[in-house]
Amino acid sequence: MQNQRVFHIELESLRGAAAFSVMMLHIILVCLYWGVGDNPVTAYQQLPGDVFAVTQAGIALFNGRSAVTLFFVLSAFVLSANITRADLTPVSYAEFVTRRLFRIIPALWVALAFALIVLPQQRGLMDLVKVFALLDVSVIPVTWTLVLELAACLVFPLMLVAVRQMGMVAQLCALLLICWIMRYAPPPVHYGQVFYDLPLNAFYLGLIVPTIGRALVVALPLAIARVLLAIALLIYATPDLLRTLAALKPDLIANPGLLIEVYVMKIALPLASWYVVAWVLYGEHRLGSAILNSRPLRFLGRTSYSLYVLHPPLLALFAAHLGAHAVGPYSRLGLGMATVIPITLVLSALSYTYVERPGIAAGKRLIAWTRGATTAFVGRARLAGGETPEPSQ
Template identity: 25%
Template sequence: MNGPGHIGSLDGLRGLAAAIVLVSHITLIFPEFGPLPYFDIGTEAVGIFFALSGFLMAYLYGGRSVTRESVGDFLVSRFARIYPVYLAAVCLVGFLSLVAKLGYPQPIAGPLDFVLHVMLLGKSGVFWSVPPEIQFYVAFPVIWLFLRDPRRHQVIGFALMGVVAVVSLLDFPGPGILLHAKLPYFLFGVVAGRLHAALSDRPPKAAIGVMAVILLVVFFGYKHMVTVSGEPFWGLPTAFASALIVALVAREHPLTARVLSSAPLRFLGVTSFSLYLLHVPVMFLTRQTFAALLPLPMLAVLTLVTSLLAAWVSYNVIEAPGRRRVGEVWRASRFRRALLRRPIALMDRRDAGRGLDAGGATFRG
């Protein structure tokens, strides 16, 4: 899975963000602990996830030709990456929500809400962040056209900047599950991804590592450095900071790479999506099962351990096999063969036969 364009430190950054979300939900399962200072940074981690997605899509695909085949492969690979394990997590939460006496803290509220979640329009718990991710993937081929030939498709570039300007002036209106409310995070990530592609043959300077460490500390600790009110996170400043962190970490200076490329964080990075989707129901079930057997601190630690174990099992049993199976079905499908038989060049006929990796194997974006 580690191709020539693989960036190990981004595995670790994704793993770090997933671990932060996991720990930030301790008080959701154990309200007895009360508010825990310095643990309320799960939202910041989600901002990193969004910027990472923009970065990776631009870095991995932005320089490739845009054809019917490549776009079809891209969309199917993104769907295969997300949907099988997402659907499994929705079904698990839906089942827990049916048993009212359990008191699951982030329920899916009835059959209609369940259908909305299955259709990628739900917002229970962490599921709210999946719809804008999927919407970004659907929109990315248009962005891809601009990246491939900015002069020819300059209208797309100006339109994207216009959307960001309008939504920021209107204070990011509308439901958070719609793409426009989170678009700056993805787009700043896209800019960072193309910048990295341009600089990837140059060794990082020492200042890159220092800036990455400082920005990580400030990004996850600013709430405790200054006084903030209301919902302070979502906005242009944090979108820019999220993407800049991804860009700096991607340069893989030894100061950050020694930690973020370490085996534990890369393991978390590989299993991060399963961990992100499943940790709340798994922690909840663990507490329900062992509450009478262990003191509270030991029980809290056990919920973290079982979440990691469940993520590993989910990755190996659902996520990776599901991605492979969907890719196999797509590659063998008549519809894909029909795309290949038709005139497919949207931009560059010379590269029409190249296509894309069905699974986006260079990096699990």
């Protein structure tokens, strides 16, 4: 499985917009749901009506749960696009996992160390080991998604090889099968502070963006393609609003758990995210392309990973020291945005420059060194066995 860098500016910007939306959602929830937790029923009962309405509007606009699903689809597509060979060997598999670890772990460990420094708590040695091994995600709660990302990367090469052996009909049949599996799959596994559910549907959909996704967007008349895009964006904004509606009006939706947590979250939302990615790549959207190629979004795209893991400790620091000094929810929101956003952007840029990029380069050097050492070892073994080394090409 050989790597050849394929770069899509629009997708990187889309990922940056999604990471920024996660940060904005968390700022809104912390600042406007101050003191009431994240239970919509409690918030509805205790907050002024306008504050509750503004919060729900912010949830719809900056939908963090949907952004996570979009991350998974984007990640699968980008990884598959950068792997040009369809064969899989133990060496190529080990190199793929090594690259992912060096891409994810360095910036994550720096963010965890930063969080432990700015929000000190009494922790023993084993507690710290659990934190850095991602067995305890309480320090930076969003890292539960990285646990899933790391777990998925172990099976991703196998999925990629299988998908590339299929025709489009077989890929579509596999998609229907995976949707059926997700419909009847057991509930997520509770471990630590979160519920884990491997996003199989989202990762598979990322693999078939260049086949079924492209064919769908290109073949459809423009008007129908845009209608599907509008539906996809509506689904993208729906999950948390449906949860709130189900909590406030439990008799309005029959079997809300099945509808929201299964049909919307596990099936409809990954499909919507998949269509959005396919539209960005293959659809006609001059205005969207201009926005995604703008400098602010390109900056967010480059720094999206560090932004994602650094904003929670900064927001917690704000809540611990500054939030209580605001005179009301809107002033607290303004203060939170004025402090958390710029500091996060600056630290994310530094992390990208001095942690992420060197980490990626270190992974490449390790792989190159391992290849060289392996080649030298094999050459010495052949010489020791009396074989004539092959002339260099």
